[in-house]
Amino acid sequence: MSSTLAHRVSTGERINVEEAGHLQRELGVRRIRLTRQRRVVLQVMESASRHMDAEEILSLAQQIDAAITRVTVYRTLDLLKRHGLIDELDLLHLRGHRHYYESHGPRDHIHVACVGCGKVREVESPLYEELKQQISRDCAIEITVARTEIGGLCEDCRAKG
Amino acid sequence: MSSTLAHRVSTGERINVEEAGHLQRELGVRRIRLTRQRRVVLQVMESASRHMDAEEILSLAQQIDAAITRVTVYRTLDLLKRHGLIDELDLLHLRGHRHYYESHGPRDHIHVACVGCGKVREVESPLYEELKQQISRDCAIEITVARTEIGGLCEDCRAKG
DNA sequence: ATAGATGCAAATATTTTGCCGCCAG
DNA sequence: CTGGCGGCAAAATATTTGCATCTAT
Numbered sequence: 001m002s003s004t005l006a007h008r009v010s011t012g013e014r015i016n017v018e019e020a021g022h023l024q025r026e027l028g029v030r031r032i033r034l035t036r037q038r039r040v041v042l043q044v045m046e047s048a049s050r051h052m053d054a055e056e057i058l059s060l061a062q063q064i065d066a067a068i069t070r071v072t073v074y075r076t077l078d079l080l081k082r083h084g085l086i087d088e089l090d091l092l093h094l095r096g097h098r099h100y101y102e103s104h105g106p107r108d109h110i111h112v113a114c115v116g117c118g119k120v121r122e123v124e125s126p127l128y129e130e131l132k133q134q135i136s137r138d139c140a141i142e143i144t145v146a147r148t149e150i151g152g153l154c155e156d157c158r159a160k161g
Numbered sequence: 162m163s164s165t166l167a168h169r170v171s172t173g174e175r176i177n178v179e180e181a182g183h184l185q186r187e188l189g190v191r192r193i194r195l196t197r198q199r200r201v202v203l204q205v206m207e208s209a210s211r212h213m214d215a216e217e218i219l220s221l222a223q224q225i226d227a228a229i230t231r232v233t234v235y236r237t238l239d240l241l242k243r244h245g246l247i248d249e250l251d252l253l254h255l256r257g258h259r260h261y262y263e264s265h266g267p268r269d270h271i272h273v274a275c276v277g278c279g280k281v282r283e284v285e286s287p288l289y290e291e292l293k294q295q296i297s298r299d300c301a302i303e304i305t306v307a308r309t310e311i312g313g314l315c316e317d318c319r320a321k322g
Numbered sequence: 323a324t325a326g327a328t329g330c331a332a333a334t335a336t337t338t339t340g341c342c343g344c345c346a347g
Numbered sequence: 348c349t350g351g352c353g354g355c356a357a358a359a360t361a362t363t364t365g366c367a368t369c370t371a372t
Binding site: 134145147151153 | 249251253254258260271273275276282284286288289291292293295296297299300301302303304305306307308309310311312313314315316319
């Protein structure tokens with residue numbers, strides 16, 4: 001029987017679905033100053049092939065422009081968060097207490113992580129949309145953010161014992 | 162039409178459904194040493210009426226036994242996490258980057274938080290169980306932990322503007 | 323008796339802030 | 348021009364670790 005799940009990935013790598021310049025454009029619309037440093041961080045976020053923590057974002061940004069500092073990364077991430085352009089995840093604290101960031105597309109997705117190898121899949125499901133609608137209705141809440149993280153052992157890791 | 166959601170709470174306060182001594186018993190079964198300090202932390206976790214961060218757990222524990230240190234709290238929380246007896250949440254980072262802990266009952270529940278007033282409801286839903294089953298089947302993963310956090314504006318906060 | 327816990331202090335890790343010179347608009 | 352931004356250094360917060368001592372079993 002066929003499933004109703006839609007997978008964005010199957011290897012833990014993200015497929016980049018945002019158009020290039022997406023974030024940049026959003027900030028432009030909001031009349032937010034586009035500095036050299038911000039452009040670099042946005043570029044890093046947009047071209048991300050996986051979930052990154054602040055440290056990784058910093059080091060990628062510095063590869064493009066060595067002058068960028070950690071503080072600027074944090075401030076820019078905060079800016080993007082406040083405008084709802086990126087999500088902050090902890091991926092079940094599988095690897096310490098880092099926070100991971102992803103620029104998010106139009107649809108919510110579920111993060112499915114293997115506690116063994118750390119691979120993360122992103123999954124969409126109509127059932128999830130239905131669940132959110134039910135909660136919205138039943139709790140009389142206007143949902144602005146939804147996050148689901150699921151952990152377990154993947155097939156490979158079960159095989160390896 | 163009636164909803165299929167089951168609410169555990171409606172005010173953000175948790176209703177304590179675990180039997181007293183639940184955690185203590187679990188550790189006993191696993192042949193884990195029950196020290197004076199652990200007993201106190203377990204008692205705090207079991208009688209929690211809301212989600213607590215490490216700081217709050219520490220101060221409640223110290224009200225029972227002033228000699229308990231922060232380090233012991235962290236180590237005990239880590240122990241409980243490793244044994245899957247408590248969950249670590251960030252509640253959408255609504256109030257900074259604190260981590261919140263809760264001893265969990267037999268069923269997963271969804272955390273529904275108001276971004277305005279910070280109230281947190283816990284909700285169960287058959288739809289959620291179904292979703293997890295679907296993911297488990299489709300991703301070929303043996304789910305060990307699932308966490309869903311939903312944020313939005315509650316009725317009261319919408320009314321207040 | 324002894325493996326494993328605790329306490330203390332210090333080390334790490336992570337994120338935020340004050341202040342001042344600088345740059346995008 | 349000028350108000351917001353980035354850099355630097357330091358503070359604040361959060362969590363972990365080494366080691367000596369103590370204790371539950």
